[in-house]
Amino acid sequence: xxxxxxxxxxxxxxxxxxxxxxxxxxxxxxxxxxxxxxxxxxxxxxxxxxxxxxxxxxxxxxxxxxxxxxxxxxxxxxxxxxxxxxxxxxx
Numbered sequence: 001x002x003x004x005x006x007x008x009x010x011x012x013x014x015x016x017x018x019x020x021x022x023x024x025x026x027x028x029x030x031x032x033x034x035x036x037x038x039x040x041x042x043x044x045x046x047x048x049x050x051x052x053x054x055x056x057x058x059x060x061x062x063x064x065x066x067x068x069x070x071x072x073x074x075x076x077x078x079x080x081x082x083x084x085x086x087x088x089x090x091x
Contacts, residue, residue: 002058004065006048006074008085009041015074015082016044019062023049047081048074 003023007016016038020026027046033039052058064070075082
């Protein structure tokens, strides 16, 4: 299985979208600081993932979600989770 996943920073409320064949390990790496892109945005919470049996399909989906239209659709789809965590740590 290959996974497309969405993390949200509990510091700045921004989303991070990624792809991995090992979801549990990848989320641990993000929260341990091994991923440069999210190192300064920890802690991160996994709020969504999709499983694919084909790696090419997973990579296409990741690419779409990282784009403007896909990113906006994702925010609408995960509206409650996104706003709950995003605004929890603002004040």
